Structure formats: C-alpha cells, structure tokens
Amino acid sequence: MSAEGVLAGRAGVVTGGARGLGRAIAEAFAAAGARVAIVDVAGAQEAAAEIGAGALGLTGDVTDPDGVRAAFAEVAERTGRFDFLVNNAGVRVQAPFRDHPLDAWRRTLDVNLTGSFVCAQAAVALMLARGGGQIVNLASIAGAISLRDRVAYNASKGGVIALTQSIAAELSAQGIRCNAIAPGIVETPLSAPYFRDARMVGAITSNTPLGRWGQPHEIAGPAVFLCSPAAAFVHGQTLFVDGGWTAHKGY
Ligand SMILES: NC(=O)c1ccc[n+]([C@@H]2O[C@H](COP(=O)([O-])OP(=O)(O)OC[C@H]3O[C@@H](n4cnc5c(N)ncnc54)[C@H](O)[C@@H]3O)[C@@H](O)[C@H]2O)c1
DSSP states (O other): OOOTTTTTTOEEEEETTTSHHHHHHHHHHHHTTOEEEEEESSSHHHHHHHHOTTOEEEEOOTTOHHHHHHHHHHHHHHHSOOOEEEEOOOOOOOBOGGGOOHHHHHHHIIIIIIHHHHHHHHHHHHHHTTTOEEEEEEOOGGGTSOOTTBHHHHHHHHHHHHHHHHHHHHHGGGTEEEEEEEEOSBOSTTTGGGGGOHHHHHHHHHHOTTSSOBOTHHHHHHHHHHHSGGGTTOOSOEEEESTTGGGOOOO
8 A cells, every 4th residue: 555645744753764764764754745854863964865855864862852852943943844753763782681781771771761752752842832743652572572681672662662651641632642663673774783693583583473574664654654644543552563573472
C-alpha cells in the first residue's frame, strides 16, 4: 500500500535522523508528503540535503534542553507547523551487569530516556499551540525482554515504554497522540557488529520466527502509520516490529 500523501502538509522532527532507522523514517515521512526536520549531533544537514522535499537539518543534542527548545522553535518558525515528533536518537552500551560502568549507565539513560522526555516536552508545547500532534518513541524489544549484557539499554527502553503510556494518558485531551515502536534487530550502523558475528547471526535468526533481521524501511512504514489518520484510535501502545521475536516463547 502506498503511503504517498498521507502526511501531506504536516511538519515535525525526527531526532537522530542522520542515519539508520531515523534516516529511513525521515525519508518515509518526506515521501508521505511531510516536511521533515532532522535533529542530530552529526550529519543532519547532509542527510536533509539528500532527502530533499524541503527537509531541514539542525545540529542538536537531545540531552540539551535549551538546545532542543531552540531547534524545535526554529522548525516551527521555518515550517509554520509542528505536527509530529519521532524520538529516535539512541545509544547502546554492551557490558556485563557487574562491570557496567556507571557513567555509561547514566549516558544511556540520559540519551534514550531523558532525551525522549526533553524532546517530548518541547514538542508538546509547540503542538498544543497548534491544536495537537503525534509522538512516536523508539523503544526496543529490549524494553520488554532482557537482552544479555545490556542492562542500561534494557532499562532505558523499558522507561521509554512507560514514558509513552504516561504521555498518552496525560495529554490525550489536548489532541496529542503518543505511541512507541519496539523494533527487533534491524540492520543499521548501531547493530552492524551483530552481522559480523556468526554466533549473533544464529541467535537472531533462531529467535525470530520470520528467520531474519529487519531492514530500516520496515520500521519507517509503521512510524508513518502511527502518525497518520489511519492510526487515529491507536494511543499509548507499543507496536513490536520484531519479526515475531517477542511472540516466540516455544521451541
Ligand atoms: N537497529 C536496531 O536493531 C534497533 C533495535 C531496537 C531499537 N533501536 C532503536 O532505534 C533508534 C535508532 O537506532 P539506529 O540503529 O538507527 O542507531 P544508529 O546509531 O545507527 O543511529 C542513531 C542516530 O542517533 C544520533 N544520536 C545519538 N545520540 C544523539 C543525541 N544525544 N542527540 C541527537 N542525536 C543523537 C546519532 O548521531 C545517529 O545519527 C535508537 O533509539 C535505538 O535504540 C534500534
């Protein structure tokens, strides 16, 4: 099914949209007719230029509340709107529980969870001034099941699922819809090391009923759907886009 035009006339932000899932989401939103602003610590302007369709690129760090407010205000100023936010920027550290460095724990929570909160707060202020909007948060299967040696990442993504429910519960009366996507393993720069590790490749394919990992466009489509009128009654949900990983408890 073509998504062409389903987001026509809308504008908003994809954080961490310079590469990986955020890049695919930004491209899909632009293809669906939206004016997309990428806010990223690196590569935002280059990505926006490659996407075209009036896309904007702003350098910004989701952990910096003043910087986020300024960037989002610039998006609203330059587009005249602020209809959607995709909280996609994220980091992941791999370390066993007993040796997990505290600063890496703090950094992971800061970017993945606090960053999503900071961006949502800034976006909601602009959305409310225009009668509402949609927020999509990138969680992970790690927010629902434990991925070994990723305690901070798992905790941050569990927090993103709870954040999603809180925003949905508190802001629905003001016309804000909020949902999360929980991807399984998807081929991006973040997950690239997995595909060079035969043990991981085996674990991924055997844990995934569809027998493979995902591609970024397979996350972008659900993100477009969640921000579109077709999802008008979808609210406070976490959509697992994982090839069946979390549905699979058997042998
Ligand atoms: N790839 C996967 O398999 C997978 C699975 C589940 C969830 N996710 C989630 O999807 C999101 C995107 O993952 P990805 O695989 O595309 O990662 P990636 O590392 O390929 O891209 C992440 C992007 O976020 C940007 N970024 C990082 N910290 C930032 C900050 N403080 N402020 C602004 N931008 C920042 C990076 O510069 C980069 O462009 C993340 O939240 C990740 O946890 C990914």
